[in-house]
Amino acid sequence: MTPPNTARRRETSRRAILTAAFDLLQEVEYAKLSIEGIAARAGVGKQTIYRWWPSKGAVVLDAFLMLSEGAEGEPIRLPDTGDLAADLTEVLRATVVELTDARYEQPMRALATEIAHDPELAATYAQRLDGPLREAKRQRLRSAQLAGQLADDLDLDVAVDLIWGPLFQRWLHRGGPLTTDYTDRLVATALDGLRPRR
């Protein structure tokens, strides 16, 4: 068994490393982020980092997981006022605020692009970070479906992708401004579809 003091010291080092990685990503571009740099900022030896993480992408992912730990094990929930359009509009507007927040934008871009090149990291991300969030989105849509507000035969995974995929792409590729006009139209168009409603 690991003695309690050792476990506590390890946890302190782990948090220092993750905080250092996150902070550094606000100062340097991801390509220039190094394990050496993280170790120096965290005040640990770089071997400690190499021992605990397979890549710098994995460190960044764990830094995001630490940030989302705040909720203390409670499952994520999307607002559910009974008005699906209003709830989704609110969530998407809040997502834009987060995506463009100076503290998070560079680290999120780093994570998004590491996942694109690293299938193993993508699997961990899908399971631990995106998984619980996606489940919350699905639950909100399921609640609307049970209330007869969404089609009975709707594929909830496709529905989640339709609402959040366009926003992600526009953000990642800077394809256009992330205005509330855009997010509100996106929600309305996804709900109503492209065809005329008669």
Place this chain on the structure above:
Amino acid sequence: MTPPNTARRRETSRRAILTAAFDLLQEVEYAKLSIEGIAARAGVGKQTIYRWWPSKGAVVLDAFLMLSEGAEGEPIRLPDTGDLAADLTEVLRATVVELTDARYEQPMRALATEIAHDPELAATYAQRLDGPLREAKRQRLRSAQLAGQLADDLDLDVAVDLIWGPLFQRWLHRGGPLTTDYTDRLVATALDGLRPRR
């Protein structure tokens, strides 16, 4: 004026560099692609590359532009049989084939992630590579709109994002299998919307 022979030699070097970059991306991961490596493979001095391109991301973008030059200035067109669902389904299935083609996948991932970190490259990409393609998508939707198959007040940019955004995100983040079942549902759900059709 540049003498014709010099111009011809330049064009030969330019094509050799772009081909070398594209080929190398099938052998090494993007992080390990270097200007030195491209120069060696192309048989040119690395100063030539530094003189013509500001970054390796810009080389990769030009490599894709060279590939799309085949059409000899003709504008891109999406199929238009009059059956929008069938046409979009065909286009999305073909896009999946391209996105998962071993020759293109790594270079496309490299380009997608460089754009995420480089606003200037993103602007060039939006204008020169994605712009003409997006215009073709908008034209196909506009044709359906004129035929009364799409809502009169539809925002065509939001509509393009709704159809292609989810596919891009699933591909980039490996969020799930890129099956024809997925692309077909995506088209059907975007056209009909999430709400029940009565």
